[in-house]
Amino acid sequence: MEKHLNAKVLLVDDEEDFIHTLSQRLEVRGLKVTGATRGADAVDLVDKQEFDAIVLDLAMPGMDGLETLKKIRENHPEAEIIILTGHASVKTSIEAMKLGAEDYLEKPVDMQDLLKKIEEAKHKRILVLRKQSKKEIEKILKSKAW
Secondary structure, X not given: OOOOOOOEEEEEOOOHHHHHHHHHHHHOOOOEEEEEOOHHHHHHHHHHOOOOEEEXXXXXXXXXXXXXXXXXXXXOOOOOEEEEEOOOOHHHHHHHHHOOXXXXXXXXXXXXXXXXXXXXXXXXXXXXXXXXXXXXXXXXHHHOOO
16 A cells, blocks of 8 residues: 655646646645646745645746746755656756756656655755754744843
8 A cells, every 4th residue: 555645746847737647646645736837836836835845847938947946946945846857868957956956857757756756855844944943943042041
């Protein structure tokens, strides 16, 4: 029996049918999925809510995946971004990793590989949030004259 992964995922791809199909496959496994078909929409969504993982296509009209990655990283350096593309190249994979992508997968993706990457991204995010919370608590404790 497959375990359910409780995570919030933003799926960004210009192909609506792909988003719909992959969303259904992820939701059956316990994930809450939000879809965006444009990079600008993805940036807006990340500004408004938190996601455990962002699965981002590279080849999109308008703001492409690399530009979307840059924009998200500007305001959310802790975001866990996984590139999922059908237009893979060594150059784009290196560029994506330099810009802060956590991982790089090619379409068609093996569902178990994608789930594993999302689970890893969620765990990294939890660790980052715990570390931030600990720093904030320490700051508060130091500022009080007990």
